Amino acid sequence: GAVVSQHPSRVICKSGTSVKIECRSLDFQATTMFWYRQFPKQSLMLMATSNEGSKATYEQGVEKDKFLINHASLTLSTLTVTSAHPEDSSFYICSAGRQGRNTFGSGTRLTVV
């Protein structure tokens, strides 16, 4: 139980375009999901908390207009990287909590060329 599915696993996009990443809780409902970003050889950094039916809460320094989060249902949260640039290339990971523990998606490796 407690499976979180994330798609796509890998995406390459051109600079200036937008990319959408989906995070689904497959066997449970998640009113809250979390989005992380991880650069090579670094730890995970929390970007934002996604709340079902309301606005996301962004961590300090994360541009909310660049990283659009939508959590329209209890099983789906999406992260859209708008006007992507090479410096946005990173490993993006989502997470949802259930029964006192957090389950993570398999991550999305974004490369902006």
Next chain:
Amino acid sequence: DAKTTQPPSMDCAEGRAANLPCNHSTISGNEYVYWYRQIHSQGPQYIIHGLKNNETNEMASLIITEDRKSSTLILPHATLRDTAVYYCIVRVAGTASKLTFGTGTRLQVTL
């Protein structure tokens, strides 16, 4: 959430026990100790958590000192597939609670 301190790296021979320490001297009474690991290019995986009693599951054992200021994650028989970065995280339990990751310990299991 309380801050944790872990050694940056450790080595362990395959088949031997891997003991990963974590210091959390500022832990509060209602904070749990969680352990996650991240295998290269994958999302983190939950291992175990505890409040004050020692815990064991199919993956590992968690030993928490009586004063709760430190803990040790034990992988009883490490395999090559246990090579990963292990994160010790302290936080109040709750499904809506975010996790703040430190730098973790990179465990290398060797033949």
